[in-house]
Amino acid sequence: MSTEEATADARRLTRKGAATRDRIVTAAAELMFERGVAGTSLEDVQKAAEVSPSQIYHYFGDKRALVRAVIAFSTDAVLEAQEPLLGRLDSLEALRAWRDLMVVRQRGRDRAGGCPIGSLGSELAGTDPVARGEVAAGFARWETSIRDGLRAMYDRGELRRDTDPDQLALATLVALQGGLLLTRIRRDTVALEAGLDTVLDRIAALCVSGPDHNGG
Amino acid sequence: MSTEEATADARRLTRKGAATRDRIVTAAAELMFERGVAGTSLEDVQKAAEVSPSQIYHYFGDKRALVRAVIAFSTDAVLEAQEPLLGRLDSLEALRAWRDLMVVRQRGRDRAGGCPIGSLGSELAGTDPVARGEVAAGFARWETSIRDGLRAMYDRGELRRDTDPDQLALATLVALQGGLLLTRIRRDTVALEAGLDTVLDRIAALCVSGPDHNGG
DNA sequence: CGATTTCTGGAGCATCAGCTCCAAATCGCT
DNA sequence: AGCGATTTGGAGCTGATGCTCCAGAAATCG
Numbered sequence: 001m002s003t004e005e006a007t008a009d010a011r012r013l014t015r016k017g018a019a020t021r022d023r024i025v026t027a028a029a030e031l032m033f034e035r036g037v038a039g040t041s042l043e044d045v046q047k048a049a050e051v052s053p054s055q056i057y058h059y060f061g062d063k064r065a066l067v068r069a070v071i072a073f074s075t076d077a078v079l080e081a082q083e084p085l086l087g088r089l090d091s092l093e094a095l096r097a098w099r100d101l102m103v104v105r106q107r108g109r110d111r112a113g114g115c116p117i118g119s120l121g122s123e124l125a126g127t128d129p130v131a132r133g134e135v136a137a138g139f140a141r142w143e144t145s146i147r148d149g150l151r152a153m154y155d156r157g158e159l160r161r162d163t164d165p166d167q168l169a170l171a172t173l174v175a176l177q178g179g180l181l182l183t184r185i186r187r188d189t190v191a192l193e194a195g196l197d198t199v200l201d202r203i204a205a206l207c208v209s210g211p212d213h214n215g216g
Numbered sequence: 217m218s219t220e221e222a223t224a225d226a227r228r229l230t231r232k233g234a235a236t237r238d239r240i241v242t243a244a245a246e247l248m249f250e251r252g253v254a255g256t257s258l259e260d261v262q263k264a265a266e267v268s269p270s271q272i273y274h275y276f277g278d279k280r281a282l283v284r285a286v287i288a289f290s291t292d293a294v295l296e297a298q299e300p301l302l303g304r305l306d307s308l309e310a311l312r313a314w315r316d317l318m319v320v321r322q323r324g325r326d327r328a329g330g331c332p333i334g335s336l337g338s339e340l341a342g343t344d345p346v347a348r349g350e351v352a353a354g355f356a357r358w359e360t361s362i363r364d365g366l367r368a369m370y371d372r373g374e375l376r377r378d379t380d381p382d383q384l385a386l387a388t389l390v391a392l393q394g395g396l397l398l399t400r401i402r403r404d405t406v407a408l409e410a411g412l413d414t415v416l417d418r419i420a421a422l423c424v425s426g427p428d429h430n431g432g
Numbered sequence: 433c434g435a436t437t438t439c440t441g442g443a444g445c446a447t448c449a450g451c452t453c454c455a456a457a458t459c460g461c462t
Numbered sequence: 463a464g465c466g467a468t469t470t471g472g473a474g475c476t477g478a479t480g481c482t483c484c485a486g487a488a489a490t491c492g
Binding site for chain 2: 480482489
């Protein structure tokens with residue numbers, strides 16, 4: 001459940017064909033993130049990807065199928081964009097650096113803040129059960145990456161024994177998603193910073209070394 | 217910027233007229249929360265509210281105007297549904313009770329979890345600037361309520377002096393929203409609980425009385 | 433009770449988005 | 463080069479949806 005395969009629609013793909021397919025998915029992902037799935041017509045995608053109307057139906061049978069491809073693409077893109085930090089969140093420094101990365105990335109785009117996966121999931125959860133499941137799977141991958149780092153810290157004895165690293169990992173993802181949602185709505189990163197910093201301060205306070213205090 | 221007024225479209229409202237208007241807004245709010253704004257046709261609203269096609273255009277000139285009314289209605293409804301707890305979040309017990317309320321409320325509805333305001337905001341932020349602003353205003357009210365409680369604790373000396381109650385308040389809202397988003401997508405309240413508990417544990421750790429430890 | 437305003441119902445219009453079909457152009461392979 | 467498979471372009475169909483118009487019913491007020 002990651003990059004390709006989809007529904008076996010990619011049986012024989014010419015190099016040119018694959019490029020066209022990618023162009024469609026990339027354009028669709030960008031538009032659907034900015035305007036939402038329902039707010040993005042296939043004609044919009046056509047123009048942005050510079051393809052003719054029938055291409056989309058050649059590579060994806062359906063708008064729904066295109067949306068699923070967009071989910072898969074966006075999930076991979078979002079997670080990969082956090083590497084190599086996301087794969088090694090096993091220290092306070094790494095967590096802080098990752099936090100900074102997420103905040104700076106959001107500041108980059110004045111318009112259209114937020115998280116592609118979260119936005120897609122929020123819109124589709126009520127109408128498309130399949131899409132909801134795939135978004136949930138994407139979040140599960142995200143959660144796992146964070147959890148692995150915190151578990152490593154715990155196993156190394158850097159976190160207090162009465163700590164639940166799994167809960168902290170999930171809380172970190174929650175703070176990130178809530179922060180990104182509010183970033184999209186408020187058009188600033190204040191909430192994102194407050195959310196992540198608070199969770200990270202909590203983790204810092206649970207570290208065995210130097211538990212004195214660490215003001216925000 | 218709260219209950220009524222809108223765009224001065226409510227000049228002369230018969231009792232019956234007001235009832236019809238309410239019926240439309242209520243039905244629209246429920247449908248738009250479940251299926252999204254774009255996924256809710258005005259015909260759907262008509263049927264749910266048991267009105268004829270032209271009613272909607274009699275009370276609201278536009279679908280966009282209806283959406284704005286739904287935002288105002290949902291904001292008030294969500295905030296009022298948290299009273300009287302939300303107005304007095306000035307103790308750890310009150311915060312925990314409020315947390316429990318939010319979690320239980322989410323468990324109530326198997327389908328369609330999440331937050332109406334957050335969902336509307338996420339969908340509309342990219343396309344309707346006016347709607348985005350109104351959702352942001354709703355979140356500001358929410359944030360203010362939480363902040364007042366934490367500031368009271370701080371002023372009473374129950375929080376350490378090196379604490380930033382405003383940041384904690386915003387972080388609490390962030391955890392709530394992120395948790396509700398993940399509740400909608402995962403169809404369980406685990407993430408919501410993890411997020412809120414982590415922030416609340418952080419607040420508890422910053423309380424002056426009994427700072428020993430408080431395991432999750 | 434009568435006049436003015438408000439409310440209601442339904443027919444119907446224009447647009448647009450999702451989707452289909454088919455033939456021409458292009459590509460990959462031997 | 464030649465042949466089958468893939469890719470491309472574009473015209474066009476169909477249903478849904480936002481929205482309009484208008485006349486009749488109901489309510490408010492002097």
